[in-house]
Amino acid sequence: MNEQFLQYIWKFRLLNPDLQAEGGEKLAVLHPGIQNTDGGPDFFNARIRINQTVWAGNVELHTRSSDWIRHRHQSDPAYENVILHVVYENDQVIRQKHKDMMTTLVVKNNFPASIEEQYKEIMQNHLWIPCYNLLNGAAPRVMRLWAPALATERLNAKSGFILRLLDEYADWDEVLYILLASGFGFRINALPFELLARSIPLRIVRKNADCLFKLEALFYGQSGLLGRHPRDKYRCSLQAEYNHQQAKYGLKPLKPGLWKRLRLHPQNFPDIRISQFVQCLFSCKAEPGFLLNTSDTAIMLEFFQLSASDYWNTHYRFGKTVGKKEKKIGPASARLLLINILAPFLFAYGSAWDVSPLRMKAVELLESLEGEANHETRMWGSLGVKAGNALESQALIQLKRKYCDQKRCLECRIGLKLLDRKSTQ
Ligand code: SF4
Structure with missing residues (x-):
């Protein structure tokens, strides 16, 4: 038994109808009150009939009555208006300041045992999700209604990071540039890409934005991937150009060991992704904000299907020649950039300026995109919960x-449905 479960029992009025306080008073819960998640009593403005009198006030819940003393509520004025102490076990008589014994309701044995059994079964489960064995046909219906709120929660959480970046740089373009870079790292190399962009201020990128070769030299040089002893012609020329830029701008390259290739398909090696990112900057003239001018998802998707430069048609790494193949970002990866970078950026921008249509645009962008096909969405799919679009797949990722x-099953609408079903059996 924990306090969350107790709050769930109280909030959803799952107690038996004939209740009696420890002092023998007859109790009827007319309204459980409004749950308070900040400091102070657990429920405000409850209405309880105690014998013949209706009382309005606050309710505090504890696993044991002695928690009242342990939490020092007896000397806290915020608890003076508590009209009922709801406990699972009454292990100590509690008196309020200058008053008689606190009206105490013991809930043990006062609600259907089956709900607690179901709750314990979920909590003790170590499967992919705790309710794995219990999910039934109701989950897809619940998710259809809950998905927008869950996806918005996820957008909000991502906005937090974006707004912190804004505090640091005070420039939306710079923030989008760094975010885009981390997006090109596709999770495994997101951090090195972020550090790479942070190491080359956007003003320097803009000064070189009219020449693809200069941009490549700048980014490969800063990435540390050119190596100490470049042998092939292309790498030598990049190194020569980078030496010049490094001296001019006072740049300090990253350590090459930051980049990860393990378990990555060679197509996704950072060496290739850097070239595609440079193509992105070159194509938008280092003005990443231009991407936000359109609402046409197809145009955005097409923009991101960028090819690495010719050298990479025959290489996955510097200096090692392989068979010819164009290294182009596919539609699924382009979609990830819209889902993980552009939609959260739009949402954060809308939140910072309190512009609802921009936040809405972020939600609509997700709705217009096919959902991600990853381990999480596949697992949900195998449980019958399928994502029809990226808004729903983001919701499923947030839920997991x-x-x-x-x-947090007691805060989950599926969890509440599962326990509710049990309580009505
Ligand atoms: S949070 Fe919800 S979906 Fe996840 S395990 Fe708990 S009840 Fe199931």
Whole structure:
């Protein structure tokens, strides 16, 4: 038994109808009150009939009545208006300041045992998600209604990071540039890409934006991937150009060991992704904000299907020649850039300026895109919960990472449905 479960029982009025306080008073819960997640009592403005009198005030819940003392509520004025102490076990008589014994309701044995059994079964589960064995046909219906709110929660959380970047740089273009860079790292190399962009201020990128070769020299040189002893012609010329830029701008390159290739398909090696990112900057003349001028998802998707430069048609790494193949970003990866970078950026921009249509545009962008096909969405699919678009796939990712993995089943609409079904059996 924990306090969250107690709050769930109280909030959803799952107690038996004939209740009696520890002092023998007859109790009827007319309204459980409004749940308070900040400091102070757990529920405000409850209405309880105690014998013949209706009382309005606050309710505090504890696993044991002695928690009242342990939490020092007896000397806290915020708890003076508590009209009922709801506990699972009454292990200590509690008196309020200058008053008689606190009216105490013990809920143990006062609600259907089956709900607690179901809750324990979920909590003790170590499967992919705690309710893995219990999910039924209701989950897709719940998710259809809950997905927009869950996806918005995820956008909000990503906005937090974006707004912190804005605090640091005070420039939306610079923020979008760094975000785009991390997007080209596609999770595994997101951090080295972010560091790479941070190491080359956008003003320097803009000064070189009219020449693809100069941009490549700048980014490969800063990435540390050119190596100490370049042998092939292309790498030598990049190194020569970079030496010049490094001296001119006082640049300090990253350590090459930051980049990861393990378990990556060679097509996704950072060496290739850097060239595609440079193509992105070259194509938009280092003005990443231009991407936000269109609402046409097809145009945005097409923009991101960028090819690495010719050298990479025959290389996956510097100096190692392979068979010819164009290294172009595919539609699925282009989609990820819209889902993970552009939509959160639009949402954060809309939040910072309090412009609802921009936040809405972010949501609509997600709705217009096919959902991601990753391990999480496939697992949900195998449980019958399928994502029809990126808004729904983002919702499923949020649900797994922020609810299931943290066992927040009592805050989850699917969890509430599962327990509710049990309580009505
Ligand atoms: S959070 Fe919801 S979906 Fe996840 S395991 Fe708990 S009840 Fe199931």
